Amino acid sequence: MTMFSQRTHWPLSSNRITQTLDALRRDRVEVIDLTESNPTRCGFRYPARKILRPFTAKGNLFYNPQSQGAWHTREAVCRYYKNQGHTLSAQRVFLTASTSEAYSYIFQLLSDPGQEILFPQPSYPLFQFLGDLNSIILRYYPLVYTDSWRIDIQAMEDAVGPQARAIVLVNPNNPTGSFINQDELGALNRLCRQRNMALICDEVFNEFTFVDDKPPLSLVGCDTALTFILGGLSKTLGLPQMKLGWIIVNGPAELADAACQRLEVIADTYLSVNTPVQNAAVSWFCLKEELQGQIRQRIRGNWKFLRDAMHGAVHYGLLNAEGGWYAVMRTATGGCEEDLVCTLLEKDHVYVHPGYFFDFDPSRVRRVFKAEGFLVVSLLPRPPVFQEGIARLTDRLATR
Numbered sequence: 001m002t003m004f005s006q007r008t009h010w011p012l013s014s015n016r017i018t019q020t021l022d023a024l025r026r027d028r029v030e031v032i033d034l035t036e037s038n039p040t041r042c043g044f045r046y047p048a049r050k051i052l053r054p055f056t057a058k059g060n061l062f063y064n065p066q067s068q069g070a071w072h073t074r075e076a077v078c079r080y081y082k083n084q085g086h087t088l089s090a091q092r093v094f095l096t097a098s099t100s101e102a103y104s105y106i107f108q109l110l111s112d113p114g115q116e117i118l119f120p121q122p123s124y125p126l127f128q129f130l131g132d133l134n135s136i137i138l139r140y141y142p143l144v145y146t147d148s149w150r151i152d153i154q155a156m157e158d159a160v161g162p163q164a165r166a167i168v169l170v171n172p173n174n175p176t177g178s179f180i181n182q183d184e185l186g187a188l189n190r191l192c193r194q195r196n197m198a199l200i201c202d203e204v205f206n207e208f209t210f211v212d213d214k215p216p217l218s219l220v221g222c223d224t225a226l227t228f229i230l231g232g233l234s235k236t237l238g239l240p241q242m243k244l245g246w247i248i249v250n251g252p253a254e255l256a257d258a259a260c261q262r263l264e265v266i267a268d269t270y271l272s273v274n275t276p277v278q279n280a281a282v283s284w285f286c287l288k289e290e291l292q293g294q295i296r297q298r299i300r301g302n303w304k305f306l307r308d309a310m311h312g313a314v315h316y317g318l319l320n321a322e323g324g325w326y327a328v329m330r331t332a333t334g335g336c337e338e339d340l341v342c343t344l345l346e347k348d349h350v351y352v353h354p355g356y357f358f359d360f361d362p363s364r365v366r367r368v369f370k371a372e373g374f375l376v377v378s379l380l381p382r383p384p385v386f387q388e389g390i391a392r393l394t395d396r397l398a399t400r
């Protein structure tokens, strides 16, 4: 018998990469951080007065708890989507303190301990922890890469067992930057309907496309299966410190209504979204172009730089992507991503993520090198920092 629950039995010791990074920081070595994905540290212009002034509103002195979140804020979320061509009802919107919290609510709604939820692979590492904390078993469905990332639908179907309750989709996925296409959506909807599963679609990066040619597919209007769409201010407006996310519930009416009734009790148990943020968010949405526009311009500029820098390279390459805040590189160093990341830190003072952090499976990527390895960089750093970091990185990769 131990004091602590099994779900918290995580390996808590630090790994070689964090030890190397800590040592450099102790020695006050300046490291170019190409993993930086906190927008408030990337030199964007935040209009301080417009963001902070709403906090002085008198309405913030009253507490009027509402389980789904304040009606006027939910209406503001609806207006936000209306501008993208989606008509929603505020009755189907739930506010949460973050997208991560939204995941937990939905897992609790759909799944009993020991039941299964499917997640994309590769994808972002928080899922393991969210799964553990909610006592669900994580199953994975693979994304495969030839010239772009696609869902392996057959492998997904094979991964759906009798205990499967839902499929998580990240659109576009982090870190592969791949959006779902119409065929995949059709297959997912069919599978969810046939197997009585729900679809959970994380669209926090949906508007961060690398090109303007066509609006990306969004599941906001989808009601074939019971569908939960997740969004939040941390990415949409680059305001992670404000802690506001949301869930949109869609689907066949009876099922969606039943889901809302239960979700309301879950949300009412915590009432976690604070009043000042809910009130202020109504005016923050008006800053969309100003805030989101800067971030979009940054990721597009850095993506273009990266593509040019990697063009024609022999020992490394860039995997194609369509959007999001990250880029994935392949290197000819499979099996020792950690060595490479530590060498980059120690010798070049550049910090990048190893692919294993996101569970890349080289056998799912059309092979170019004998032993493929992957590195992931954020596209948010200021251009001079990003460009210097990439120059050091490509110099190192060229010498290996």
Ligand SMILES: Cc1ncc(COP(=O)(O)O)c(C=O)c1O
Pocket: 097, 098, 099, 100, 101, 124, 170, 173, 174, 202, 204, 231, 232, 233, 234, 235, 240, 244, 245
């Ligand atoms: C795909 C994806 N969803 C959700 C989140 C978390 O968002 P939030 O800050 O709203 O919890 C992240 C954070 O990086 C993410 O990459």
